[in-house]
Amino acid sequence: MNDLMEYDRIHEECGVFGIYAPVGENVSKDIYYGLLALQHRGQESAGISVSDTAGPKGNIETVKEMGLVSEVFTEENLDRLRGNIGVGHVRYSTTGGSSLNNAQPIAMNYIKGSLALVHNGNIVNADRIKQEQMYRGQAHFSSSDSEVLAYEIISERVRSDSIEKAVSGAALKLKGGYAVIVMSPRKLIAMRDPFGIKPLVLGKKGAAYILASESAAIEATGGELIRDVLPGEVITITREGIQSDRALCQEKKAHCAFEYIYFARPDSVIDGISVYDARFRAGQALAKRDLCTQPADFADRIDLVAGVPDSGLVAAEGYAHVLGKPYASVFHKNSYIGRSFIKPTDQERKNAVHMKLRPLKTVVSGKRILLIDDSIVRGTTMSEIIKELKRAGAREVHVRISSPPFLHPCFYGTDVPSTHQLIASAHSSGEVCRQIGADSLAYLQIEDFDHMAGELPLCKACFDGKYPVQ
Ligand code: SF4
Structure with a gap:
């Protein structure tokens, strides 16, 4: 954020992307193209995590670095990222928060498995949740609220019988504007805040399902938009298809007006509006x-x-x-x-x-x-x-x-x-x-x-x- 034009602009903090393709396909290039299309939402760091739903559970490969998507990824490191399920992230941060520790995806192993998480937005009660986690003995390695969110999902997962229930359980505690995609070894789960402040869309490319901050990122891969993830909705994508949990959906919505004025690409459609x-x-x-x-x-x-x-x-x-x-x-x-x-x-x-x-x-x-x-x-x-x-x-x-x-x-x-x-x-x-x-x-x-x-x-x-x- 060096020059005057950057200094004097409002910045979006992140763009997220996720894809679930049939076994045998490799999704890393699709994530790469999706992230290139989301580059305007964050230029400080970029990252991709992939896994193979037919491979050994818990095997998540991640590459993340400071820099633009085109600077972080090469033919070689994309080649190492092999799998049919994955998430990607571009991040903008204020100067104080600009470090590799805060770059995403956040990939973690825990007692019941592993996950990788990407997040756009801000959990306004993250400090309180973080304090509770610290009293439970949880160490934190970054200053981002995304890590707090990942730990909350993990502690819910320890008590529940599926990752999607854990995500829904964590969502009950969150306040703020957020769009989150979680990859477990066999599932891709998305959740959007109940007001729909942050955008999140669902698309399809062939037999693969795609989630992204903007429809332009789905189209950049050759896919097409299906619909918006509903405010408050938790979507789970598995080999069998899509499930939707709408328990947190509410009447009151408040989509960010500035997405239309400035953040989003003009070729995107968000919440039904071009x-x-x-x-x-x-x-x-x-x-x-x-x-x-x-x-x-x-x-x-x-x-x-x-x-x-x-x-x-x-x-x-x-x-x-x-x-x-x-x-x-x-x-x-x-x-x-x-x-x-x-x-x-x-x-x-x-x-x-x-x-x-x-x-x-x-x-x-x-x-x-x-x-x-x-x-x-x-x-x-x-x-x-x-x-x-x-x-x-x-x-x-x-x-x-x-x-x-x-x-x-x-x-x-x-x-x-x-x-x-x-x-x-x-x-x-x-x-x-x-x-x-x-x-x-x-x-x-x-x-x-x-x-x-x-x-x-x-x-x-x-x-x-x-x-x-x-
Ligand atoms: S419209 Fe709301 S969400 Fe968007 S930038 Fe302003 S305060 Fe933030």
Whole structure:
């Protein structure tokens, strides 16, 4: 998390993937392709565990390392991972939690067998559960709540007669937003938090079943989406097929709104809503509001509509569609910079915008631009972007944000920073507009989420402070 653009972004903490294929097939390449498709959800570490359901019980092979999926896995180590059942993980962490100890899958042997676990999200009562475990004499080797979860499943398993009952038993104690996949030597089990805060989908490729954070990861393997794992549902996949335990399913749901705005890929479908469509509609809602609230000649004073790559692009298309103005690419994005391990100075952090996004001078010169981005966190990136556009000759830059102002932290596994670091928590929209050097600024309104996601109940806690799970 070195440069300014990374520093000034909200990050998802993880992506999970699991597959159960018929005996004799090898799933490691499918997991690899699934993880590549989930790379945007976490770039700090990557890992895969596989097992052979016809082989000796308890034999789990794991490879996990710090780095991108393409850096961690090679032909050689993928070749060593042989089996027809497996799980994979990509992780993003805050600086303090970035270590191989916290990388996943977590693979463990215990008195009744072995398991490997991958987890996206945050168990908000993990500290209390961890304390109980420590009083029972349990040592912990990482600072992650995923390890706490693995131990809880193991201690339930010691008392119950199947791994799926152990997972359901552990789920009763958990509070938070989570999507978890557990591999036992013969079964693949998935569970999603009762509010459905974190996404988790079920798909199929031939005779293999796939579980993943996003449908795009299933499609990356050549498979297809079947449905979402229901909020609160525990799914067990065995040789005989699929079983569903819905004991924890509840009426009240709260799917993370920011998945649609920023985290998820636009080619994913989450809880029945296409991420692309949701972003397009957010852009439309912004434009409709401008047409109602801005002076009558506002549209005439805009020459073109553009988005900040990547997650502002689709909203910009939606905005342009309503305003009847041309949509244009105003940046060339250098996608090859990747992460740098060279510790940057403050000036170098600022230069990252300069290196990553280059304005297209012939497009922007002399133009009044309506620019859309998904969010403003600290405001530093947007301020640099506007400077770059104006240096390239843009006459005016009007900024629209396809989410409401960030005012509150997230406790469900997303690194929305603490309130004092959020520019909108201490400054009015007019002040933020002046600080970033925009000619005007407006945000999506909370009510506009209804237009974006229809009837789907959303968690909007980082915008309105109403947390579904305390
Ligand atoms: S608080 Fe914000 S980022 Fe966190 S789950 Fe809710 S909507 Fe998503």
